[in-house]
Amino acid sequence: MPTSSNTMVQTRQNLMEAFWELYTIKRIEKITIREITSRAGYNRGTFYEYFKDVYDLLSQIEDELIADMQQFTPVSLLTDAPIPLDHMMNKLVTHRKYLAVLLGDHGDPSFQSKIKTSYRNMIVQQLANTGIKLNMELEIVLEYALSAMIGVTGSWLQQGEKIPLDQLVKLLQRITQDGLLQTIRTQI
Numbered sequence: 001m002p003t004s005s006n007t008m009v010q011t012r013q014n015l016m017e018a019f020w021e022l023y024t025i026k027r028i029e030k031i032t033i034r035e036i037t038s039r040a041g042y043n044r045g046t047f048y049e050y051f052k053d054v055y056d057l058l059s060q061i062e063d064e065l066i067a068d069m070q071q072f073t074p075v076s077l078l079t080d081a082p083i084p085l086d087h088m089m090n091k092l093v094t095h096r097k098y099l100a101v102l103l104g105d106h107g108d109p110s111f112q113s114k115i116k117t118s119y120r121n122m123i124v125q126q127l128a129n130t131g132i133k134l135n136m137e138l139e140i141v142l143e144y145a146l147s148a149m150i151g152v153t154g155s156w157l158q159q160g161e162k163i164p165l166d167q168l169v170k171l172l173q174r175i176t177q178d179g180l181l182q183t184i185r186t187q188i
Helices: 005-023 033-040 044-050 054-069 085-094 096-102 109-129 136-158 165-178 180-187
Strands: none
Touching (some): 005 033, 005 044, 005 054, 005 096, 033 054, 054 085, 054 109, 085 136, 085 165, 096 136, 109 136, 136 165, 165 180
16 A cells, blocks of 8 residues: 555654754764654655655755745845844744754754855846846955854854843844944943
């Protein structure tokens, strides 16, 4: 009897959850397929129906996270309207369980680069649609902004979200709109 699509999706999800439980407590190179399948209640053969190895499993989790985080309305960078950081941050914290680990010390070092590249590509495409070509200075501005946003998000999550999300968003908007030095001066 063929396996139903729902069962396959559930099996894959169970394997991913079992992996994630292990990944939150140990480095990926220490996680075995046997541990994952035992925790999920499947055999090794079932694992290989969905994943090549533990690195492929992690990559699939990351790709799904990034695809979901990209689901927001693009903002026009050519107007004075504020960047909707609240929407972006809400999307990021929807995945806090994963991002707190992936952006942390034991996470995948390439994940930050993947997020940055995905957001950068969206912004570059949006600029291209309005006839603006990327130059070196704009490239540096994008790198600065995206690195800062990802770093702040990771730090905020790892420190236990010590300030409310809306307060964090207001602070980031102030930094973005008023500039870094002006915002620092208002904090001291």
